[in-house]
Amino acid sequence: MEFRKDINGLRAIAVIAVVLYHYGVPYFAGGFVGVDVFFVISGFLLTSIAHRRLQEDSFSAAQFLVNRLRRIFPALAILAIACVMWASFFYLPEDYSRLVRNATAALLFRSNYSFLDDAGGYFAPDSRPNILLHTWSLAVESQFYVGFALLCRFFWPPSGRATKKGWALFALFGVASITWSLFHTPVNQPSAFYLLWSRAWEFMVGSVVAIGLARPSKMTCDALAVVGSAFLLFGIFAYDASEPYPGWRAVAPVLGAALLIYAREGFVATLLSTRPLQFVGDISYSVYLWHWPILLAFRERVGTDPSPLQMALLIAASIGAAWLSYLFVEQPTRRVARGRTLAALAVATIAAGFAFSAVLRETDGLPGRLPDYLKYAANAMKEANPRSRECMRDVDGTKRSAGDFCSLGKESVNGKRSIFDVYQLTL
Template sequence: MRPDYRPDIDGLRTVSVLSVIFYHYGLGRFTGGFVGVDVFFVISGYLITSIIYREMEQDRFSILAFYDRRFRRILPATLLAIIGTGIVGYFVLLPKDFAGFGESAVYASFGFANFFFLWNTGGYFDSAADLMPLLHTWSLAVEEQFYFVWPLLLLLVFRFSSGSRTAVVATLALIIAVSLGASILIVERNQQVAFYMLHTRAWELAIGALLVFVPAIRHRLAAEALAVLGLALIAYGVFALTSRSPFPGLNALYPCVGAALLIWPTAQRTMVARALSLRPMVFIGLISFSLYLWHWPILVLYRLYGIGDMPGTYEKVALILLSILLATISLYAVENPIRRRRFGHHVTIPAGLSAAAVVAVCGYGIVAMAGIPSRLDPDVRYYASFLDFDTPNRRDPACFITSESAREGLSFESDRCLAITADKPNVLVIGDSHANHYVASLRQLYPGINFAQATASGCQPTIKPVGSKRCTNLMNDVFQKYVPGMDFDAVIVSARWNNHGIKKLRKSVKALKRHVAKVIVLGPTIEYRHELARLLAKSKMTGRDLMRESRRYEAKAKTQRAVERALSGTSATLVSVLDAVCPRKKCQVLTPEGAPLQWDYGHFTTSGATYALQKMKLPLPTTSSNLASSALH
């Protein structure tokens, strides 16, 4: 063991990795356990810089030798975890999930996972990211990018300053100031970028690096006090912060400064350092890298074997123990043997890059083969194919305005979407995505009616709506301009009704009735806690009736009753979607042709909407007011 080895740092690794694990597994009140990654960053910055600078002072630093060590330290365990995840995923993941894994594996193999998750998630705390098996590799990517840049920059500063420690410290201070400033500014504007990117995280690694150049604390009482303060700051981050806290930014100072105070060299070991140096703490610290690598995909794969629900407490403990077992095997059977073998950088680097390339090619192959659906039962493949149902070509982006429409610069085309015909009844459909999913089927079922459309995601179809501006602007125009100024024979109002919309529904219907003869309000439909397509596919794989376990009938029935009360006494016609698809509380999940009625938690497929509308028998007009007016004259 090296004479400069510090067991307390391995103990600090244990604190950081267990914080992350308990946060991910939802054990205890570790609401900010994700800050364990920030503690890792500080540790890494300190250890890597201490090695590099010592070698530079001894005039024996080699960039290639440094990369050789990094390759042997990081790649074997990382690639092993990716490969293991892929093997298990082959048997348990649906094609869409497996293809997503394959794409993330390409990026993770070469240390760019942070870019993949920046581009493909709504953020680290987004619910969709919770079921991505390689999500945690974003932090490895940040470290690897730092390892690529920092030695080169440190070498330049060292050479041009003739080894001046002051120049190195000044460089680190500048990195900390600029990167922390960027983190504080960007986290308010774009938390995803601030969370995933090196330029907003570099200051955390630089704080660790700065500790290499600070003098040791010699006063015993000061050392003890600072160690306790450091532990308290980390504990505050772990237990007080939440996924809703702006992060990183200023909130990342708690774990980073706390870790720095614990790592700060002291003339004598503190009580906290002794506690961190206990053998169980050191052991977990030694396997912490592999434990971090394994704990997340094990949890995600277990969840995706079912329908995505979090496991129970006993299952969580069992999964953590399995993670510890795999991490221990990885350390002693893979990591240590490879780290101890000195092949030389002329072997290690090409071999490492080749191994990463092979894994990346395999990942790309999974993507190219669309998740290899042929490995699954035909019925499973068929149901799972509906998970990709909501593609842009299934909706009119100019008549259904979404966040994607806004990003693409598209706006509502009133001339086309609200076109009136003189030879047919004209019916306007307004609402959110739960109105849009009926439009294609309405046109198919009622070719003798002209259906206009004004739909947008992000608010309720009521007067003075609250929500996304793209939606509220459109709904205000519907009530103030389009309906009063155009000759519609009826209006169909549909939405994923919530309390805010229901409270304004009565007044909204009365406003519509001043200008149209008939207002038809569609009630809520049945919803599931997970995508119905996934439930059907997983039910086929596991033999369980997962639809019954995930169905939210009572909640939707309660909403239905609230809509009924809101419309009581008005002349609007309420049509129960719930009764149409769930007669006598027995919910239909497939159309007569065998297609899923809904593709996600509640949106209809086209055939599902057709089936539901046939059951609803809407009281639509058979004669246009334009035609009636012409007949009178």
Template sequence: MLEKTYRPDIDGLRTIAVLGVILFHAFPNSPFSGGYIGVDIFFVISGFLITSILLREQQTNTFSILRFYQRRVLRIFPALCLVLLSVLVVGFYLLLPSEYAALGKHVASGALFSANFAYWYEAGYFDTSSEFKPLLHLWSLGVEEQFYIVWPLLLAMTHHRPKLFRLMLCCTGLTSFSASVYLTYTHPAAAFFAPFSRYWELMAGGALAYWIRNGSLGVAHLKSPLAILGAFLCLAPMLILAKDALFPGWVAALPVFGAALLIASGPSAWFNRVVLSSFLFRSIGLISYPLYLWHWPLLAYLHITQDGKPSTEKVAMAIVATFMLSIATYFLLEKPLRSKSHSGAGKKMGGLVFVMVIACALGINVYHRDGMAFRLMKISPELTGKKPDIQAEWRTGRCFLEESSTFSPECLEAKKGKAETVFLWGDSHAASLYPGLRSLQEKADMRISQYTTSGCEPYPGLTLPNQLYCNEANRENMQRVRSLQPTLVILHSRWLNKLAPQGLAQALDMIKQASPHSKILVIGASPTWNDELPRILFRRYRSEGDKPSDYLPDNDASKVRYQDEQLRKIVISKGGIFASSVQVLCRQEGCLTRVYKPQPMISSMDSGHLTPEAAKYLVAHLKNLIVNEPI
């Protein structure tokens, strides 16, 4: 029979999970680079505890779906409501309108437990960096609560029929795990955020609760060794996995199995009794939920206010603040509301639901009012100009591909008499040049062929590991050059790969061999700002009280100049032409923050990609290298 007593070791396991997540988020380059697997441990714990309660109530005919969700509300809502409202208040003072509007949407999706769908939809090349999304971590709450919409019903239908339960568990669990593995390699965002690719982790905990309740595990004589093995499977991935490893996939089975082993070993196993049940581990585990909720907004706002590069001291202060807020939240809010000595559970549930509805409504209001733009009505247009439609300008999904798909026929314009053919090849930075070339086309007799792919620098001679899509895209572009014999091939990217010199030299040789009469223009990287440029301008306005200068030094222009000189030697030695972006966009005092013709606009909407107007500015200065005829 399932124990009904409190399991202190499970609170200790929560400590391992939450500390792994916090250490990863706070210090992503630390030994805990795989600490994100703490979320998977949480899923197993949740599945085990909730299923244990459901089975006990269903087998004693005391189960009530209303009482089930009442418990969920009293457990989840108090701290979540407080965090959602607090994040909204702080964001009012710190965020730009576009950022605050996005936060409003995320508050609403968090309140509706659909954050995983919101972030899944946003995932892509144009997505804001995770460090600047204060509520990104709520995706896991969405997955969990969506699971508990269907799981109680599946249990109710199958728990009294063991064979049917096992069939349901095998079919749904294996399907979910298979989807996770497949999507991890084909659609990573779906694998990470989609509920069906994570359900198997919660079901693993549920299956464990079922088998323990029916006394069919038979591991009593191995409990201590199994607990140590489980601890290893939970801790090793935290230390071994890279921060950008493909995940979840099959690798997620390690912490899931490890957590299941620790729980199955029981509270009397040596590791569980001595380590997990210790006062320190048990105490941190009790506040693990508010710790999880508070840590990421504090770290995100720290990144936002510190140019994305907060000092170690300030990160440590944020962690201390996280613990202080979590302790206060647990003792002053969570514990009183969940205390059985307080009557009126229905009223408390109603009150919490009402507050959550208010939080959701406020988030929707912020989103629909464009991030309360009136806060900056006087300065926002002057600072940034009208926000461009980057996806339309770059022809995303047609001639700039983010994932494996097919280029549109429009990427190669129809032949126009003796018009010169300009072949644009590179990554997203190359795609950002298209509006500039399109503007130049209005004055010059040229046709543009754009074949640009996300994250793919133009190295057709290299086979890059973990970039199969890029390798294929570059091979196909090489075939297009051979077929088109363009007048000019433009190569542009950030040139970040450490093999850039070798890759570029090979690319120039291969293009010359495939299309001997083509000119090759290599454009050096544009400067990368220390933070997103709109945020830099906003902070400077706040601190200086006036519109910032048109040229600012908050970027890596000096590094790009050094890179330019290395690439220039290679390009010239191979008979190509090299043009420096920083030579056009930067001066001694800094780099261009906005352009004024043909219309005022900021030079970058993020930390490095040129806006359409900035691209027109750059291409206009390079026009003599692009077209032969005078303009």
């Protein structure tokens, strides 16, 4: 397939928007729509690849999925292993067990379902931040790959032209998906945000651009690109997390990305093809993988949000880690990894995740790996202090009102109590 620099530049815009949103940069409150752009790009590219293979009578659903696995899994596995190793030094047993479960779910491409249990959903996670939260989108993408491969296998003949039944099913799925998104988002926003059913139409818009539209004239390209840019930038700068998403609000960034891909030529495409955007586009997948864990690692160890200078350094660290991942993980596995070898490594990695989860479950999170003061904290959270009610009494034994005490930190009640239990040992 022809390499399109404009699409690579669009990838860069998408990942920049997501990173700046996560880092809390002003005016990028809607940067989360970058994920929608990724979905449209994926739908366009996988449909273009499958369509060409079908026309050549060389399409294989199994090989198609192996190629997708080769693209996504190795870098994701390295990230998950790195997060588990890093957290082993100071995560309390309960949190560490949770992280390993999340890592296993991410490697199984089902983390979007696992994270539905988090209180409040993506925009309002619970009091224990999830260092692998961003892997939900990879799960949605992979689930769509499986459905798309099956659709091609059974309803797309070797000629490359879909049967009427195939087109009817495709249209039915698309209409059902956007309808579900529109009506389900106000009712259950976390479910609508995380699950494929309300996201599939975004991929399908990219699919329609790939094979369902004639190529526009050059003058039309410029006009479409301007309109598409306006839609996309509107989503990035005008949206925020206070309104339910996706629903109807996803239409603007999805349509904007589709118009930019469809235009493919003109001055906007030239801007997207500039060298800085090409560099970021090349490493965009690894940037997406690494930027969030690096930010959360800083927050968890320092205890505050980064300053502007620290933010710049963290973003630079994310780009550095992504560049190394691109050079030493993504590129080699794309060139040399055989399908069977890759599948075997994937199965072994996932099996190791299940085994490690079982070990953590049987050993209560391997508390022996922690220094003593964290062991005390873990025990305090597990075994409530039986004298905790005395904290509400004055020195003369009279009961204080509930408002007359000092609260430290942002953790749960048990978390606060555990801190006092630990530090009283030194008094």
